[in-house]
Amino acid sequence: MKKMLLPVITALIVLTSCAASKKLTAEQQYMNKQYKELKNVLNEAEVSILNDSLKVIFPDHILFATASDQLKDDIKPTFERFAGVLNKYDKTKIMITGHTDNTGVAAYNRDLSERRAVSAKQLLNNNKVDNERMFTWGLADRDPIGDNTTEAGKAKNRRVEFVILYNLK
Template sequence: MKKMLSASRFWLSVAAAIVFLASCATSKKAINPHTYMNKQYKELKSVLNDAEVSIIKDSVKVIFPNNVLFASSSDELKEEVKPTFERFAGVLNKYDKTKILITGHTDNTGAAAYNRDLSEKRAASAKRLLGSEKVSSDRMFTWGLSDRDPIAGNDTEAGKARNRRVEFVILYDVKQ
């Protein structure tokens, strides 16, 4: 009788251990990228009042208009944008399974070489500010697109103002 009780306790312990290990294994499953990016999108949408935040498939796009970040013809970030970037960086740091492409843009006013240089400097300034907020530089990539990707017509001042911007495309890092 004692042997049977001892054997049943053993098998009960084995079964409990298997159930426990199985539950741990399922809780450590890889996070669904779509779910992960949707959560990040919702959080960014709630903390970034001055930016357009949209989700396209499994990437999040954040557009900061020029008048929020830079003075005209400048790559120096405005001082008043720092609290917004602190909130932005906080979300980026929370969702660290992503890579961030930072693109700088200009309108079509001025020489092509000047616009290319300015757009690259704007992207680099945004990267530096995020880096100062502890966003890993290994996750960020910059690209100056000059006036090659307008989101509005360059035939009006309002359109030109919209085209002078910095965009962030946040992508799930499949290597995570």
């Protein structure tokens, strides 16, 4: 009996420690719920979860005309749904980054990318997302996700990204 008891106790300890290590923190559970809702309401965007943050990428061709920082009217209902989820999960901060391809002068691309990020922030703010939660940054062509030698790659690089972080106070 004693011979069988030791392996059973050892197995229970191992299983218990494995189960405990798989438990998510309250912050991770909160972010996972938000991730699932964003995936559900944002068909136009790529939504991913990275460690303890969420990333939402809107391609430029959906949001802006070429070389423009004015959001297209047909994206506004999508931003309304996006804002609804952001407002529901108000324990987060949102970093909004604008991007361009490498065509043109670097100073113009920096300015354009910042104006795109600000334009996206303003539309979210118009949908009641608190300005204090959002920060903008223009990255111009510094973080390409596509090949800048092709038109398809350049189109991928002209985008706005949102990184959503749990707000630790």
